[in-house]
Amino acid sequence: MAEDSTAGQNSADEQWIEELLSISKEEKMTPKQISILQAAIEVFSEKGFSATATSEIAQKAQVAEGTIFRYYKTKKELLLAIVGPTMSRMIAPFVLRNFNGVLDVPFDSYEEFLRAFIVNRLEFARKNFKIIKIVIQEIPFQPALREQFMENVLSKVLERVVAITEHFKEKGQLIDVPTPAILRFTISSAVGYLLTRLLLQPEKDWNDEEEINLTVRFILHGIGGSPSE
Amino acid sequence: MAEDSTAGQNSADEQWIEELLSISKEEKMTPKQISILQAAIEVFSEKGFSATATSEIAQKAQVAEGTIFRYYKTKKELLLAIVGPTMSRMIAPFVLRNFNGVLDVPFDSYEEFLRAFIVNRLEFARKNFKIIKIVIQEIPFQPALREQFMENVLSKVLERVVAITEHFKEKGQLIDVPTPAILRFTISSAVGYLLTRLLLQPEKDWNDEEEINLTVRFILHGIGGSPSE
Amino acid sequence: MAEDSTAGQNSADEQWIEELLSISKEEKMTPKQISILQAAIEVFSEKGFSATATSEIAQKAQVAEGTIFRYYKTKKELLLAIVGPTMSRMIAPFVLRNFNGVLDVPFDSYEEFLRAFIVNRLEFARKNFKIIKIVIQEIPFQPALREQFMENVLSKVLERVVAITEHFKEKGQLIDVPTPAILRFTISSAVGYLLTRLLLQPEKDWNDEEEINLTVRFILHGIGGSPSE
Amino acid sequence: MAEDSTAGQNSADEQWIEELLSISKEEKMTPKQISILQAAIEVFSEKGFSATATSEIAQKAQVAEGTIFRYYKTKKELLLAIVGPTMSRMIAPFVLRNFNGVLDVPFDSYEEFLRAFIVNRLEFARKNFKIIKIVIQEIPFQPALREQFMENVLSKVLERVVAITEHFKEKGQLIDVPTPAILRFTISSAVGYLLTRLLLQPEKDWNDEEEINLTVRFILHGIGGSPSE
DNA sequence: AATGAATGAGGCTTCATTCAT
DNA sequence: TATGAATGAAGCCTCATTCAT
Numbered sequence: 001m002a003e004d005s006t007a008g009q010n011s012a013d014e015q016w017i018e019e020l021l022s023i024s025k026e027e028k029m030t031p032k033q034i035s036i037l038q039a040a041i042e043v044f045s046e047k048g049f050s051a052t053a054t055s056e057i058a059q060k061a062q063v064a065e066g067t068i069f070r071y072y073k074t075k076k077e078l079l080l081a082i083v084g085p086t087m088s089r090m091i092a093p094f095v096l097r098n099f100n101g102v103l104d105v106p107f108d109s110y111e112e113f114l115r116a117f118i119v120n121r122l123e124f125a126r127k128n129f130k131i132i133k134i135v136i137q138e139i140p141f142q143p144a145l146r147e148q149f150m151e152n153v154l155s156k157v158l159e160r161v162v163a164i165t166e167h168f169k170e171k172g173q174l175i176d177v178p179t180p181a182i183l184r185f186t187i188s189s190a191v192g193y194l195l196t197r198l199l200l201q202p203e204k205d206w207n208d209e210e211e212i213n214l215t216v217r218f219i220l221h222g223i224g225g226s227p228s229e
Numbered sequence: 230m231a232e233d234s235t236a237g238q239n240s241a242d243e244q245w246i247e248e249l250l251s252i253s254k255e256e257k258m259t260p261k262q263i264s265i266l267q268a269a270i271e272v273f274s275e276k277g278f279s280a281t282a283t284s285e286i287a288q289k290a291q292v293a294e295g296t297i298f299r300y301y302k303t304k305k306e307l308l309l310a311i312v313g314p315t316m317s318r319m320i321a322p323f324v325l326r327n328f329n330g331v332l333d334v335p336f337d338s339y340e341e342f343l344r345a346f347i348v349n350r351l352e353f354a355r356k357n358f359k360i361i362k363i364v365i366q367e368i369p370f371q372p373a374l375r376e377q378f379m380e381n382v383l384s385k386v387l388e389r390v391v392a393i394t395e396h397f398k399e400k401g402q403l404i405d406v407p408t409p410a411i412l413r414f415t416i417s418s419a420v421g422y423l424l425t426r427l428l429l430q431p432e433k434d435w436n437d438e439e440e441i442n443l444t445v446r447f448i449l450h451g452i453g454g455s456p457s458e
Numbered sequence: 459m460a461e462d463s464t465a466g467q468n469s470a471d472e473q474w475i476e477e478l479l480s481i482s483k484e485e486k487m488t489p490k491q492i493s494i495l496q497a498a499i500e501v502f503s504e505k506g507f508s509a510t511a512t513s514e515i516a517q518k519a520q521v522a523e524g525t526i527f528r529y530y531k532t533k534k535e536l537l538l539a540i541v542g543p544t545m546s547r548m549i550a551p552f553v554l555r556n557f558n559g560v561l562d563v564p565f566d567s568y569e570e571f572l573r574a575f576i577v578n579r580l581e582f583a584r585k586n587f588k589i590i591k592i593v594i595q596e597i598p599f600q601p602a603l604r605e606q607f608m609e610n611v612l613s614k615v616l617e618r619v620v621a622i623t624e625h626f627k628e629k630g631q632l633i634d635v636p637t638p639a640i641l642r643f644t645i646s647s648a649v650g651y652l653l654t655r656l657l658l659q660p661e662k663d664w665n666d667e668e669e670i671n672l673t674v675r676f677i678l679h680g681i682g683g684s685p686s687e
Numbered sequence: 688m689a690e691d692s693t694a695g696q697n698s699a700d701e702q703w704i705e706e707l708l709s710i711s712k713e714e715k716m717t718p719k720q721i722s723i724l725q726a727a728i729e730v731f732s733e734k735g736f737s738a739t740a741t742s743e744i745a746q747k748a749q750v751a752e753g754t755i756f757r758y759y760k761t762k763k764e765l766l767l768a769i770v771g772p773t774m775s776r777m778i779a780p781f782v783l784r785n786f787n788g789v790l791d792v793p794f795d796s797y798e799e800f801l802r803a804f805i806v807n808r809l810e811f812a813r814k815n816f817k818i819i820k821i822v823i824q825e826i827p828f829q830p831a832l833r834e835q836f837m838e839n840v841l842s843k844v845l846e847r848v849v850a851i852t853e854h855f856k857e858k859g860q861l862i863d864v865p866t867p868a869i870l871r872f873t874i875s876s877a878v879g880y881l882l883t884r885l886l887l888q889p890e891k892d893w894n895d896e897e898e899i900n901l902t903v904r905f906i907l908h909g910i911g912g913s914p915s916e
Numbered sequence: 917a918a919t920g921a922a923t924g925a926g927g928c929t930t931c932a933t934t935c936a937t
Numbered sequence: 938t939a940t941g942a943a944t945g946a947a948g949c950c951t952c953a954t955t956c957a958t
Contacts, residue, residue, distance in 0.1 A: 032922080048370050050279035054949060064923045069950060137366065141277050177443060185447045188421025189414060196413050214406060218414045222451030261939080283932060293940040298933065488942080506828045508737035512928060522944045527929060595824065599735050635901060642883055643876060643905045650875025672864060676872045680909030719918080741953060751919040756954065 033071050035061040040078055045130035049079055049138050079138065083145060086131045087153050093120055094160040110168040114216045118190050122208065125194050133199075158183070189219050262300050264290040269307055274359035278308055278367050308367065312374060315360040316382050322349055323389040339397040343445045347419050351437065354423050362428075387412070418448050491529050493519040498536055503588035507537055507596050537596065541603060544589040545611050551578055552618040568626040572674045576648050580666065583652050591657075616641070647677050720758050722748040727765055732817035736766055736825050766825065770832060773818040774840050780807055781847040797855040801903045805877050809895065812881050820886075845870070876906050 029037075039061035043052045054075055058065040072078040107113040125132055139146050165182055168174050174182060193215050197206055258266075268290035272281045283304055287294040301307040336342040354361055368375050394411055397403050403411060422444050426435055487495075497519035501510045512533055516523040530536040565571040583590055597604050623640055626632050632640060651673050655664055716724075726748035730739045741762055745752045759765040794800040812819055826833050852869055855861050861869060880902050884893055 030921080048277070048279055050277055051370065053947080055947085065949090066924065066951080067922055070921070070923095073950090075949070133369070137369070140362070140366070141280065177447075181440070181443050181447075184421055184425055185418060185444070188417045188425075192413055192417025192421065196417075211410070214410050215414070218406075218410075218451065220451045222447065222449045259938090282930075284930090287941095294932090295934080295940055295942095296938085299939070302933095304932065490943080506735070506737055508735055509828065511926080513926085523928090524930080524945065525943055528942070528944095531929090533928065591827070595827070598820070598824070599738065635905075639898070639901050639905075642879055643902070646875045646879025646883075647872060650871055650879065654871050654875075669868070672868050673872070676864075676868075676909060678909045680905060680907045717917085740951075742951090745920095752953090753919055753921095753955080754917085757918070760954095762953065 032061070032063050032067060036063060036068055036071060036078075037082060041082055041130050041134070044079065044082070045133045049075075049134065049141075076142070076144075079134070079142070080144065082131060083135050083138070084148065086128055087135065087149060089128070090124070091153050091157050094157050107164075110165075110173045111216055111220060113164060113168070114186065114190075114219060115212060118193065118212050118215065121190070122194055122197065122212075125198055129198055161187075186219055189215055261290070261292050261296060265292060265297055265300060265307075266311060270311055270359050270363070273308065273311070274362045278304075278363065278370075283307075305371070305373075308363070308371070309373065309377075311360060312364050312367070313377065315357055316364065316378060318357070319353070320382050320386050322346075323386050336393075339394075339402045340445055340449060342393060342397070343415065343419070343448060344441060347422065347441050347444065350419070351423055351426065351441075354427055358427055390415075415448055418444055490519070490521050490525060494521060494526055494529060494536075495540060499540055499588050499592070502537065502540070503591045507533075507592065507599075534600070534602075537592070537600070538602065540589060541593050541596070542606065544586055545593065545607060547586070548582070549611050549615050552615050565622075568623075568631045569674055569678060571622060571626070572644065572648075572677060573670060576651065576670050576673065579648070580652055580655065580670075583656055587656055619645075644677055647673055719748070719750050719754060723750060723755055723758060723765075724769060728769055728817050728821070731766065731769070732820045736762075736821070736828075741765075763829070763831075766821070766829070767831060767835075769818060770822050770825070771835065773815055774822065774836060776815070777811070778840050778844050781844045794851075797852075797860045798903055798907060800851060800855070801873065801877070801906060802899060805880065805899050805902065808877070809881055809884065809899075812885055816885055848873075873906055876902055 036057065039057045040052075043057050043060060054068055055065050057078075058068055061068075068078065072081055107116065135145070135149070139149055161183060162179055165174065165179050165186075169176070169179070169182075193211065197208075197211070265286065268286045269281075272286055272289060283297055284294055286307075287297055290297075297307065301310055336345065364374070364378070368378055390412060391408055394403065394408050394415075398405070398408070398411075422440065426437075426440070494515065497515045498510075501515055501518060512526055513523050515536075516526055519526075526536065530539055565574065593603070593607070597607055619641060620637055623632065623637050623644075627634070627637070627640075651669065655666075655669070723744065726744045727739075730744055730747060741755055742752055744765075745755055748755075755765065759768055794803065822832070822836070826836055848870060849866055852861065852866050852873075856863070856866070856869075880898065884895075884898070
C-alpha cells in the first residue's frame with residue numbers, strides 16, 4: 001500500500017515510514033469518517049470548495065449532515081483535514097533523505113535525479129490527483145492553507161532541491177546559471193508534463209517512459225537543432 | 230490605449246483591431262457598467278467566484294444591488310462577460326496573422342519567435358492579471374467557460390503554433406521530436422516564467438530582459454553542462 | 459402619543475422631549491420594520507429570547523425571514539433594538555429634571571413624590587409591559603444588556619432618587635436611616651405593587667387609586683397597629 | 688445535613704421530614720445522577736434553560752450525553768427534576784405546622800414572625816440560590832412549572848400566611864387594612880431585601896442582623912419621620 | 917448501567933434575484 | 938435607467954434524542 005515511493009530508491013524502510021504516515025492519518029478512522037473524507041474530496045474537486053454544499057457531501061457519503069460536523073467542526077476544517085496530510089506527503093521523498101542532516105544525494109547524475117523525481121511525483125500526482133486539484137484551487141483563497149504550503153512544503157522542497165542542484169552544478173553537470181533559474185526550468189518542465197498528462201489530456205494514450213525520456217532530454221539539451229550551433 | 234500588442238510587431242492596424250475589441254466591449258458601456266465590471270474583477274479574483282457576493286460587488290462598484298442585474302441577468306453571466314472578452318484577447322496575436330489563410334511567419338528564427346511571444350504575453354498577463362487568475366480558477370468548474378476556452382482559444386492557438394513550430398522544424402532549427410512535445414516544452418517554460426514572475430514571486434526585483442534571455446536559451450539548448458558545449 | 463409622562467408634572471415641553479425620543483426611534487421606520495419589532499416583542503415576551511425562532515417572528519410579522527436580517531444583522535441585535543430604547547425611556551422622568559444641573563425637586567413632600575412616582579411608572583409599565591418582561595428575563599444572560607442597564611439606567615436613577623431622598627431626609631420627613639435602606643424599602647414596595655398588579659394578578663379588578671394610597675401610607679407609616687393609631 | 692430549618696423552631700421532627708425529602712430526592716441517586724443534577728443547576732442558572740445544551744451538562748457532569756437521557760427522558764424533565772423538589776422545600780416551614788389542621792401560630796408577635804421568616808428564608812435562598820434563579824427565570828415559560836408553583840407553593844403559603852396575618856390583626860398588632868395588601872407589603876419588603884442582598888449587590892459587605900432589624904422596623908412603622916416618633 | 921456515534925429536524929443567516937417605485 | 942426593499946431557497950451548523958454496543 002506504499003502509495004508513495006521515494007525519489008531515489010524504493011527501499012523498504014522508506015515505504016514503512018510512508019505507511020506509518022498513512023496509518024496515523026487514516027487507519028484509526030471510522031468507516032463513516034473515511035466515507036466523509038472520500039465524498040468531500042470528490043465533491044470539492046468537482047465543484048470547488050465554496051460551491052460545495054455540506055448536504056451534498058453528506059448525501060454522497062451516505063451519512064446524515066450532522067455527522068460531518070461531529071468529525072469536523074466546520075466545513076473549512078474538513079477542507080484542511082483533507083489537504084493538510086496530503087501536503088505533508090507531497091514532500092515526503094524530499095525530507096526523508098535529510099533526516100540525519102548530512103547531504104545525501106543518492107544519484108550519480110542530474111539526469112538520474114530528474115527521471116526519478118518525475119517518475120515518483122507522477123505516480124504521487126496520479127494517486128492524489130483530486131486532492132492536488134483542491135489544493136491548487138484553494139491556496140489562493142485560504143490563508144491558512146497558503147501559509148502551511150509555503151512554510152511546510154515549498155520552502156522545504158526548495159531547500160532540498162537547491163542543495164541537489166548545486167551539488168550537480170559543482171560537478172559540472174549543469175551550466176553556470178543562477179540556481180533559481182535552473183530550478184524554474186526544471187520544475188516548469190516537469191510540472192508541465194504532469195499537468196498535460198493528468199489534467200489537459202488525461203484520456204490520451206500516453207507512453208510515459210518515452211515522454212519522460214523526451215522531457216529529461218529537453219531539460220538537459222534543449223530543443224535546439226544540431227546545425228544551429 | 231492599446232493594452233495589448235502583437236507578438237511580432239506593433240503594426241498600427243493590429244492595434245486598431247485590438248482597440249476595436251476594446252471599444253465593442255467597453256466604450257459603449259455606461260460608467261456604471263464599467264464600474265461593475267471593475268469591481269467584479271477585483272472581488273472575483275480576490276475571493277473566487279462562488280465565494281463572492283453580488284452585494285459586495287455592488288458596494289465596491291457604488292451601485293445598487295439591482296443595477297448589476299440590469300446589465301447581467303445572473304451572476305454567472307457577469308463572470309462570462311468578464312472572462313469572455315479577455316479570452317478573445319488572449320489569442321489576438323496568434324489569429325490576426327492568419328486572417329487571409331496564408332501561412333505568414335514573420336520571424337526569421339524560432340528564437341526570435343520565442344522572445345517576441347514571451348515578451349508580448351508577459352505584457353498581456355501583467356495587464357490582465359486578475360482576469361487571468363479568474364479564468365484559471367473557474368475553468369475547471371464552469372463548463373461554458375471551459376468549452377469556450379477549448380474551442381475559441383486553445384485550439385486556435387495550438388493550430389497556429391503548430392504551424393509555426395513545424396515551419397521551423399523544416400528549417401532544421403528544431404530537433405526532430407513530436408511537435409506536441411516541443412509545444413509542451415516551449416509553453417511549459419514560458420508559462421513557468423510568467424507564473425513565477427507574476428504569481429509566485431511578484432515582489433522580487435526581476436530583470437525581465439535577462440530572465441527572458443535565460444529562458445529562451447534554456448528552451449533552445451537545455452541546461453546540460455560541459456558535454457554539449 | 460406621549461406614552462410616557464413625567465414624575466412631577468405633565469408639562470408640555472417634557473412631552474415634547476418624550477415624543478422626540480419616540481420619533482427618532484420609531485417614526486422613521488418602515489411598516490415592515492415596525493411589524494417585525496412588534497412581532498418580536500410579542501414572541502420574545504411569550505417564549506423567551508432563546509426559545510424564540512426567527513422564523514416564528516417572521517411569520518407573525520408577515521414578512522419573509524430574510525427581511526428580519528435586512529434590518530437587524532443578528533437575532534441578538536434585534537433584541538437590543540427592542541430593549542435599548544425602552545431602557546432609555548425607563549429613566550426619562552428622572553433625568554429630564556436634572557438637565558440644568560440644579561437639584562430640582564418639584565414636590566412638597568415625600569408622599570407627593572411617592573404618589574407621582576408610582577402613578578407614573580405604573581402607567582409606563584402598563585404600556586411597556588412585554589418589553590419590561592423581556593428586559594428582566596434577559597438581563598442575567600446578556601452581558602451587553604446588563605452593562606447598558608447598570609450604566610445607563612440604574613446608576614442614573616439611583617443618583618437622582620438618592621438626591622431626592624436626602625432632600626426630604628433633611629427636611630425631617632424621613633427617619634434617619636441609611637439612604638440605601640430607605641431606597642430599598644421604597645422601591646421594594648412600589649415595585650411589589652407593580653408586579654402584583656401587572657404580573658401576578660393582572661385580571662383582578664384593581665382600584666389603583668385606593669391601592670396606591672394604601673401603599674404610600676404603608677411606606678410612610680408601616681403596618682404597625684396600636685402605637686401609631 | 689438539614690440544609691433548611693423551620694421558621695419557628697428547629698424541632699427534630701421537622702428536620703426529619705426535611706431530610707426525608709432530601710433522601711427521597713438525592714440519597715437513592717447514583718453518583719452520576721447527582722453529578723448530572725449539579726451540572727444542570729450550574730449551567731441552567733448561568734445560561735438559562737433554553738440556551739443550555741445537554742451536551743454541556745454532560746461534559747460538566749463528566750458523563751456521556753446519553754446518560755442524561757437514561758435518568759430523564761427529556762431536557763424539560765431534567766428541569767422539572769431540579770425545580771420541583773426545591774419548590775416543595777420552599778414552603779416547608781409553612782405547611783408543616785398545619786398538618787393536623789389546627790391553627791398553630793408559634794409566635795407571640797408579628798415582629799417575631801417576620802424576623803423568623805426573613806432569617807429562615809434568607810438562609811434557604813442563600814443555599815438554593817441557583818435553583819431559585821432557575822425557577823424565577825423559567826416560571827413564565829413553562830406552564831407545567833407555573834401550575835405546580837401556583838397550586839403547590841403559592842396557594843399553600845398564602846393560605847398559611849393569611850391565617851397568621853389575620854391572627855395578628857385580630858390581636859390588634861396590625862392595622863385594619865385588607866389582608867392581601869398587608870401580605871403584599873410584607874412580602875415585597877422581605878423579598879426586596881433578599882433580592883438586593885443576593886442578586887443585586889451580593890458582594891457588598893452586609894450586616895444581615897442590622898438590615899433585618901431595619902426591614903422589620905420599616906414594615907411595622909414605615910419610614911415616616913417626626914410625627915410617629 | 918453507561919456510552920457516544922449517529923441522526924435529522926430545525927435554527928440562524930446569507931445571498932442571488934425580483935419588482936415596485 | 939436605477940434603486941434597494943423584499944424575498945425565500947439554501948447554506949452551515951447545533952442539538953435533543955435514539956440506539957447499538
